[in-house]
Amino acid sequence: xxxxxxxxxxxxxxxxxxxxxxxxxxxxxxxxxxxxxxxxxxxxxxxxxxxxxxxxxxxxxxxxxxxxxxxxxxxxxxxxxxxxxxxxxxxxxxxxxxx
Amino acid sequence: xxxxxxxxxxxxxxxxxxxxxxxxxxxxxxxxxxxxxxxxxxxxxxxxxxxxxxxxxxxxxxxxxxxxxxxxxxxxxxxxxxxxxxxxxxxxxxxxxxxxxxxxxxxxxxxxxxxxxxxxxxxxxxxxxxxxxxxxxxxxxxxxxxxxxxxxxxxxxxxxxxxxxxxxxxxxxxxxxxxxxxxxxxxxxxxxxxxxxxxxxxxxxxxxxxxxxxxxxxxxxxxxxxxxxxxxxxxxxxxxxxxxxxxxxxxxxxxxxxxxxxxxxxxxxxxxxxxxxxxxxxxxxxxxxxxxxxxxxxxxxxxxxxxxxxxxxxxxxxxxxxxxxxxxxxxxxxxxxxxxxxxxxxxxxxxxxxxxxxxxxxxxxxxxxxxxxxxxxxxxxxxxxxxxxxxxxxxxxxxxxxxxxxxxxxxxxxxxxxxxxxxxxxxxxxxxxxxxxxxxxxxxxxxxxxxxxxxxxxxxxxxxxxxxxxxxxxxxxxxxxxxxxxxxxxxxxxxxxxxxxxxxxxxxxxxxxxxxxxxxxxxxxxxxxxxxxxxxxxxxx
Numbered sequence: 001x002x003x004x005x006x007x008x009x010x011x012x013x014x015x016x017x018x019x020x021x022x023x024x025x026x027x028x029x030x031x032x033x034x035x036x037x038x039x040x041x042x043x044x045x046x047x048x049x050x051x052x053x054x055x056x057x058x059x060x061x062x063x064x065x066x067x068x069x070x071x072x073x074x075x076x077x078x079x080x081x082x083x084x085x086x087x088x089x090x091x092x093x094x095x096x097x098x099x
Numbered sequence: 100x101x102x103x104x105x106x107x108x109x110x111x112x113x114x115x116x117x118x119x120x121x122x123x124x125x126x127x128x129x130x131x132x133x134x135x136x137x138x139x140x141x142x143x144x145x146x147x148x149x150x151x152x153x154x155x156x157x158x159x160x161x162x163x164x165x166x167x168x169x170x171x172x173x174x175x176x177x178x179x180x181x182x183x184x185x186x187x188x189x190x191x192x193x194x195x196x197x198x199x200x201x202x203x204x205x206x207x208x209x210x211x212x213x214x215x216x217x218x219x220x221x222x223x224x225x226x227x228x229x230x231x232x233x234x235x236x237x238x239x240x241x242x243x244x245x246x247x248x249x250x251x252x253x254x255x256x257x258x259x260x261x262x263x264x265x266x267x268x269x270x271x272x273x274x275x276x277x278x279x280x281x282x283x284x285x286x287x288x289x290x291x292x293x294x295x296x297x298x299x300x301x302x303x304x305x306x307x308x309x310x311x312x313x314x315x316x317x318x319x320x321x322x323x324x325x326x327x328x329x330x331x332x333x334x335x336x337x338x339x340x341x342x343x344x345x346x347x348x349x350x351x352x353x354x355x356x357x358x359x360x361x362x363x364x365x366x367x368x369x370x371x372x373x374x375x376x377x378x379x380x381x382x383x384x385x386x387x388x389x390x391x392x393x394x395x396x397x398x399x400x401x402x403x404x405x406x407x408x409x410x411x412x413x414x415x416x417x418x419x420x421x422x423x424x425x426x427x428x429x430x431x432x433x434x435x436x437x438x439x440x441x442x443x444x445x446x447x448x449x450x451x452x453x454x455x456x457x458x459x460x461x462x463x464x465x466x467x468x469x470x471x472x473x474x475x476x477x478x479x480x481x482x483x484x485x486x487x488x489x490x491x492x493x494x495x496x497x498x499x500x501x502x503x504x505x506x507x508x509x510x511x512x513x514x515x516x517x518x519x520x521x522x523x524x525x526x527x528x529x530x531x532x533x534x535x536x537x538x539x540x541x542x543x544x545x546x547x548x549x550x551x552x553x554x555x556x557x558x559x560x561x562x563x564x565x566x567x568x569x570x571x572x573x574x575x576x577x578x579x580x581x582x583x584x585x586x587x588x589x590x591x592x593x594x595x596x597x598x599x600x601x602x603x604x605x606x607x608x609x610x611x612x613x614x615x616x617x618x619x620x621x622x623x624x625x626x627x628x629x630x631x632x633x634x635x636x637x638x639x640x
Binding site for chain 2: 028029030032033036039041042043044045046047048049050051052054055056058059060062063066067089
């Protein structure tokens with residue numbers, strides 16, 4: 001319930017906070033780019049629509065960062081979907097450029 | 100962390116909540132007052148006394164544009180931006196705004212509508228009025244830095260809402276549970292009931308607050324996907340002509356009055372503002388804005404535009420005409436605008452404004468009870484979270500609770516007094532009012548730091564009650580106007596402000612009585628006991 005005193009516990013908490021604030025923001029950012037490729041709307045509108053959803057993703061990411069069983073799992077749970085969406089967005093961008 | 104989900108969410112709710120609660124209380128309280136920014140401005144500018152301003156004729160408006168243009172051409176012939184505000188319902192004078200270039204601050208002046216002479220300070224009660232609360236609400240008068248602080252706190256609010264819901268097993272039962280006079284338990288019940296009661300409002304107001312600044316807070320999508328120019332991206336989104344780049348070639352400005360007449364004819368509505376972008380440059384454009392129609396606002400969330408016409412200032416060619424009450428942009432943009440309208444309560448008229456006001460006050464009370472609950476819990480039994488520094492950190496939290504809650508209420512009430520007491524002829528009067536507001540807030544922090552907690556709460560609440568209950572008398576003493584006169588002439592805005600002040604004053608009196616009942620002896624011997632007694636009283640037991 002409190003700020004843990006042993007050094008490694010504090011480090012784990014710091015890592016979670018960083019995952020929540022920084023990792024969550026990065027995930028929400030990648031999500032907004034990824035979704036903008038998938039929404040059935042013209043380019044500017046698709047970006048706006050995707051961005052409107054991204055705040056919910058950020059909220060969920062912060063909750064996840066503190067709900068995960070360990071700090072390492074918290075990071076993993078953010079990095080994996082982030083990387084997957086990033087790769088997909090890159091592929092869609094390249095595919096779109098080629099077409 | 101070997102913990103259940105509810106334990107980890109409880110931790111997140113407690114600590115995430117605590118560190119953001121003071122900022123959030125300020126955002127919610129000032130935002131709630133900002134719902135009535137127009138009536139507050141009306142009271143502060145003594146518009147009730149001025150009475151109705153007769154509608155203007157097209158010749159009067161043309162003359163006002165001429166006078167405004169003459170002033171602007173003299174003070175800032177080459178400018179990034181000129182704006183001429185025509186006399187209207189709220190102000191009988193010509194208002195001109197300008198800035199020399201993009202980085203320069205906005206400057207403004209008020210001109211006599213007949214002669215064009217600049218009105219000197221003291222001619223009217225210059226004030227930011229209710230806009231002060233709106234600006235506190237979204238940027239703390241700190242520009243971009245303030246916008247980001249508010250954004251971070253709003254994200255924390257969303258996280259606190261979700262974690263708060265997970266922590267509560269029995270949301271529905273909690274709604275009907277209130278056990279008064281039971282100390283810590285009562286504070287928790289109050290916090291829960293207020294939170295559950297306003298939950299849909301809290302989600303809507305927090306989420307729509309973030310999406311107003313979507314491109315600022317979450318720019319990744321725009322940065323990754325815009326092609327060529329960002330300006331072009333946003334112009335395409337809103338289906339409006341893109342801003343024209345500065346050409347750095349001097350050009351003579353045309354007479355603006357004939358363009359105003361053309362604009363009025365094109366949109367079929369009286370003009371309220373004539374704006375020039377890039378005055379004195381070959382790229383100059385003139386925009387004529389139609390007058391806002393308050394009746395159009397009640398029955399719909401979007402598409403209530405007042406209309407505007409855009410002209411090339413050099414060739415006089417028509418660049419764009421947007422008719423009043425029309426919609427531009429696709430369905431996603433309309434969704435975002437609908438969310439904005441939900442946030443700004445630009446619908447439903449006064450009944451909806453009052454509903455938002457009540458929900459906003461309940462939300463503010465929910466935040467305050469949460470902050471107080473944190474300390475009540477720990478006064479009974481220290482959780483010792485900060486080792487040897489625990490007592491000092493607790494004291495710091497207590498002080499911040501008093502200053503952030505009672506102190507901010509006090510500063511808001513004081514702002515109305517400052518408006519009536521500050522001499523009319525001081526320079527930059529509107530800015531000074533706001534500086535004095537911050538000075539009162541700072542003084543409340545110093546007071547909270549110097550006094551024992553209970554005394555600090557009691558004295559600041561007493562000051563709030565005094566300022567609120569005395570407001571109608573102050574108005575009578577300084578302007579000769581008062582509640583009964585306002586009611587007699589049907590001036591609901593002036594009367595509403597003063598009746599609300601009396602209502603809040605009575606609430607603060609009731610809080611004081613409650614404090615007195617629970618802590619009959621404040622003159623306790625040892626400081627340690629005094630502190631405990633103080634917090635117990637705040638906690639009710």
